[in-house]
Amino acid sequence: MRTNKYMFLGMTQSTLIHVFLMGMALTCLFPIFWMIRCALMSNDTVFVDQAIIPHHLNFSNFATAWIKGNFAIFFLNSVIYTVCVVTGIVIISSLAAFAFSRLNFPGKNFIFYLFVAAMMIPLPGSFVALFVLMNKLHLANTRFGYILCMINVGLSMSILLLKTFFDKMPHELEDAARIDGCGKLGIWWNMAMPFARPAIAVIVIFNSLNVWNEYILATLLLEDTKLMPLQRGLVVFQGANSTDYPVLMAGLTMAAIPIIIIYLTMQKHIVKGISGEVVG
């Protein structure tokens, strides 16, 4: 009887948790569903058709968004920016975090706190300074200038996250690597980087999302439309007073796909990465 009672309580608890989680999942998925639903409607029906599944599916919005929004070039630009910025952030922040965690040099803590303090400055607060600096360096309106700025934006958080991981790396592992002939760079590459894989996954996801959706800094630094990221294609559908909702939603759906793929690919690492859990 007691076993049945515990089984019943366990099942009830499990059911409640699952119902709650399903509710949460539904809340998260509903906006995506709504976006796709609107993308399949026309301007005539988007404000009128109240059905969950539209009565007439209009797939031409995707083609319109791709052509009218000039997505081909913007998509390529965003891929270049995301790959370069995320690669740059991972390399620079991991090297910096490794140095802050495992090396001893004068002013180490002071420089580290300077990096962490940089997180407190919101991006719009540094717009004018960045723009003036990039102009002085003749890097405004160049891909390289934008990539450098975006790497700078993502560094502080990434260094903090990676340093937390490297601090937990056993000294014995480092000693063993040294005995095997590894130098400082070798230890960073062969020991520290695999050790911090969950943190790197989090950095990749967060920064990919950040770079993929970034537009304000691009507007500020880039003048040539051919250098603009994907978000530039989306603003075409948003007038000052009117918005072409179905085409905008089709554009947003296409823009969201790469990020969803990156998230799904790396999701198994994300919890470990955020909680700071080290690999066994």
Next chain:
Amino acid sequence: MRGLMRRCSFLVAVFLAVLMAGCSSSKESGNKIILWHWMTDRNDTILKLAQQYTQETGIEASVSLFAPSDAYSQKVIAAAQANVLPDIYGILDKKTVVADFIKAGLVADLTASMEADGSAWKKSLFEKALADRSFDMANGYGIKPGIYGVPIDVSNEQMLYNKKLLAKAGIYSAPRSLTEFIKDAKALKLIGITPFVSGWGELWLLDCFASNYAFNIMGEAKIFETFRGRVKYTDPDWVKVFSVFADLRDNGVFIDGIVTKGNKYAEQDFALERAAFTFNGSWCVNVYHSMNPHLEYGVMPPPPVTNTYPLKIWGGAGSSFVVNAASPNKTKAIAFLKWLTSQKQQVVLAQETNNLPANRQASVSISSVLGEFAKGMDESTHPDIWPVNEDPSVREAFDRGLQAIIIGEKTPRQVAQEVQEVKDRQMAKGN
């Protein structure tokens, strides 16, 4: 380690490739003018006109779109600080900011060009639109009097009515007085049609409507005297202004929830024929067309309460450009703007973008609805060109008071009293 080096070399190669691909020079040549704008809905037409200008003159007109307007404003401010503003740009801010740009030598005085050839360019444009970027002798900003901006289109705020819905109630012409309007509203309500919708959750729109009636009931001199603190809001004329809203409320004119409705949602309601009348700006022609191309509607000024004073509507420059005073291509930039605001180009802009043209002559070649809006331009006014403006906190108390009247929370006299109390406090601070 060799593998590591190989990977590092690959990454360096990627960076260098990107660097080389992105480092193309963007410096303009002497035969090129650069224009920055924020108008996504007008971008295609502006690009088309710029190409036409290049073909006609041999001067390359390069157009860059930076939207939304917030991002555009930040870019302009940053570019001003870095001294890299383009030849032509817009300042999307209050007149005080425009004055700061002029003082910094970043905006050219266009008066001489406007007044050349017997002021031909100036006369071709709506006076009220020019006033928006002009500074007169009495301007309090310390700016040399003159014209500093060129409007490419204009806008004003009026009432619109759905012809089909009105016909259902047996109404075939727009009401000419508030009494007629209330009568029509009652007839519409009888057959289950909501009479009036507007985005009065946005205070500026409500403020604009109330201001129209203030002009009609007491005339502009008394309004400005109120702003100066010489007439009280408890004056019977101001109470009459507040009472307009109480009358409309008591006769069931408003749609439910009008004081929390954003203009975007009010536009949906009118476009989808959920209400027979609305109050909106001339840009709505574009909005309604995108939501319901078959909507049949007309334009009318808010129906006056009295004929003592003219009912003035709000209007002025829609979008305007300035010329960079520091640009070596200043003369070419002015010539381009003169070309862009000439009749032929203005007709193209108006027809393709459904905006009111800034050029008077172009108004004859536009759609009938836009033409009706254009007729109101000469009766328009705007706070930006008033000699005195009300304190923002008094303005807010005024607008919140109107909302309170609409929802039946307060009477016109109570609101008048409360607004006057705020005014008294502000006057005391000022003294």
